[in-house]
Amino acid sequence: MYARLIVALTLLGSAPALFGSAPAWAAEPSGCDKFKWPIDKERAALTAQDRLKIASGADLAIPATAILDLKTPAEAKLPTSPERKPKDGTFAGFARFQKAPKAGTYTVSLSSAAWVDVVQDGEILKPMEFSGATDCAGIRKTMKYDLAAGPFVIQVSGVTENTISLAVLPSE
Template structure:
């Protein structure tokens, strides 16, 4: 009985280590060089929430409080108090295919196309990688879509939307 208790306490004590996120640029599930370069480019656009972009896109998005951001669709995850949100529209229809959506720092992404929030096909993220925090792959139909970002701790975030290779 004591042995079982010791094993259980040992496992519980190491549980936070199981939940730790990968750290470092080499911990992403696929190469991120293109996305990281786009997110850190000196000439990336600076846009207000609600602005239009076209693919390929790399921009720093100005964010607002969730109430002021007026996201077109309710986010899947309710933003915490004290965080920021914003969105950008892609009106020009890209060709159907797989695209990466990448963020410079932590944030929740809702990609909305034809009134539906799309789930990413794949997701990868790591801490301690300058310029990029997470990247997701989406299978998009040809047509306009919206990217909403919420739960961001700063009032700006860089995002990149690029064709996936």
Template sequence: MRKPLLIAWLLLGATPAFAAEEPSGCDKFKWPIERERAALTAPDRAKLASGSEQAALPASAVTLALVTPGEARLPSPPERAPKDGTFAGFASFKTAPKAGVYTISLSAGAWVDVVQDGHFLKPVAFSGATDCDGIRKTMKYELSAKPFLLQVSGAKENSVSIAILPSE
């Protein structure tokens, strides 16, 4: 009885140490985020409902309204199952972007799936940090000149700002 209790106590005591390893602060991102952060915090962000079809990439950031995962009816099951009590949504971009590397940045923590030509794309780079007002994570994806779908799931809030910008 004492051994399991001791193990549980040690694991609980170790939890803050693991949390402390997560980068904190705007200077902890792996690349400059000023452009993405400015887009994500701009007051004129367009508002999109989940399921929106966009003719082209937004010039700046958008705020995507999210709903419960069941209501979201994501076109592809997310690669990471959303937890109970979280929100999800998606938007499709029908006009093909110019082929190249794009940064997809989020104002809050959530899982992102980018689906193009029926396949989940893997990010070529990822960076994230807590305690940076306006931006939580940014990823770089290699997009081809074809329409794509952006899915967000596992968000704690019912909306998230998203910037999709050509990588510099």
């Protein structure tokens, strides 16, 4: 019994050396070259000097690049409850789009980490593709959505700052 305990403790003590000190799935990709597709156009839009500065709830048209003013989740009054509950101390907001110019794939990109809900016809749409990386100035995540030619809303929540840059562009 005592020998088994010593063997078990020895194996537990050597586990970090054998498997590394942190799980591999914990590390997020780092650097602009780690996105799954080229992000030059989206990154340029998110860092452009002529981005609109808009209040939460404002109307935008595609192509859109804006700095969205955010509020506490209670003050933001998101039109649809977000799929993920925002953490305390974070910010939220939304932008309305009267319509996508035509049905198709559109890219939604953000400057910093946030939960995104794209809502069309009362339904939260799932992204067709998602990519993100840390340590890439100006862009943190980008997603591709299949939109119908109709009105939709983009909601962001869980943002640590009170503004976020948003770009909505036709996908190539």
